[in-house]
Amino acid sequence: MNRSKITVHDLVAVGLMAAMVFVCTAFLKIGPIPTPAGPTQLKTGNAVCLLAGLLFGGWRGGLAAGIGSAVFDLTEPAFAPSAPFTLVFFFMMGFVCGVVSHLGGRDGRDTRWNVIAALSGSVTYLVLHLGKSFLTLVLAGSAPGAAAAACGVKFITSGINAVFAVVVACLLAPALRKALEQAGIFRRFQER
Secondary structure, X not given: OOOOOOOHHHHHXXXXXXXXXXHHHHHOEEEEEOXXXXXXXXXXXXXXXXXXXXXXXXXXXXXXXHHHHHHHHHHOOOOHHHXXXXXXXXXXXXXXXXXXXXXXXXXXXXXXXXXXXXHHHHHHHHHHHHHHHHHHHHHOOOOHHHHHHHHHHHHHHHHHHHHHXXXXXXXXXXXXXXXXXXXXXXXXXXXX
């Protein structure tokens, strides 16, 4: 995306995908699930975050993922304090996924690179999310070993979310790309 010129189409893509992230996170989830490291949930919103990156590239995908996820956090009292972190972490998830899938002039159609991109975005999120959880527990007085053990539970639920999101995003991306192309809309949103 040419960052010096943001179009109405860019705003629409980000806004619609952010709304989809919010709706999927709010209504298509299992949780919140209490864990020793704080509440978590299994959510389909992660798959939409990756889809945003696969379809619309790094900047648009990152903004949609971050904004949609942060708005959800702001509507849930248990997650509201984490909204700024959520904005950054999910932005990075969508951004990394979008950059990798569109790397070297690719247009996000290469299935192999889409899988690598989705995995890269998910791993980026996992590292940021679990790193924050670990540091929060250590700063609150937990011993590093105890903090690592508590984060192990989050790793399991976050890992399940990551695998689910990668599979769903990579399966849906080709069909959604085709629909956007047939509607004549997709070319307006491609990375410039």
